[in-house]
Amino acid sequence: MNTPATRRSAFATSPSNPDVKEIQTIPERKVDMPYAPAIRVESPCGLLFISGATPSPLYHKHPHQLAEHDHPNSIVDQTRRAMETIKSILDHEGLAWTDVVKVTKYLTDIRDQDGMVAVLKEYFGTWTPASTTICINQLSTPGARVELDMIAAFPRAKS
Numbered sequence: 075m076n077t078p079a080t081r082r083s084a085f086a087t088s089p090s091n092p093d094v095k096e097i098q099t100i101p102e103r104k105v106d107m108p109y110a111p112a113i114r115v116e117s118p119c120g121l122l123f124i125s126g127a128t129p130s131p132l133y134h135k136h137p138h139q140l141a142e143h144d145h146p147n148s149i150v151d152q153t154r155r156a157m158e159t160i161k162s163i164l165d166h167e168g169l170a171w172t173d174v175v176k177v178t179k180y181l182t183d184i185r186d187q188d189g190m191v192a193v194l195k196e197y198f199g200t201w202t203p204a205s206t207t208i209c210i211n212q213l214s215t216p217g218a219r220v221e222l223d224m225i226a227a228f229p230r231a232k233s
């Protein structure tokens with residue numbers, strides 16, 4: 075588990091809503107990305123919406139360059155990569171796995187569910203956020219079998 079820390083300044087603020095903030099964990103890589111790693115909503119309580127994480131590196135070129143997407147075949151290894159990406163965003167925001175309130179899980183083969191869930195348990199321990207699991211026929215890069223997105227809530231002292 076990571077340790078809660080002071081919330082960082084956001085990368086940018088929505089021009090139409092001062093409570094909506096763009097999060098960039100590696101600001102110099104924004105130029106390569108068509109979406110933010112996360113969006114923080116600060117009022118009435120702080121929420122963090124984490125973009126879908128796959129086995130691909132968080133920051134990668136768009137359009138995709140296949141050399142950046144050399145995925146292991148194993149669902150366990152792919153899920154660990156996605157969870158490490160999400161951990162980097164939670165760490166950046168000073169949040170813990172126990173601050174995650176919702177997980178959406180996308181699989182290309184529902185038989186991968188048990189392997190994916192076992193890896194999530196390594197990270198979440200006994201904490202069980204709300205969850206939705208969806209099976210789809212393809213993800214964003216060849217060979218990707220899993221994508222995870224999450225919503226986390228900032229503890230009141232940090233909201």
Ligand SMILES: O=C(O)C/C=C/C(=O)C(=O)O
Pocket residue numbers: 109125126127128130214215
């Ligand atoms: O599903 C999304 O839009 C977020 C993730 C995207 C990718 O993994 C990607 O563009 O490679």
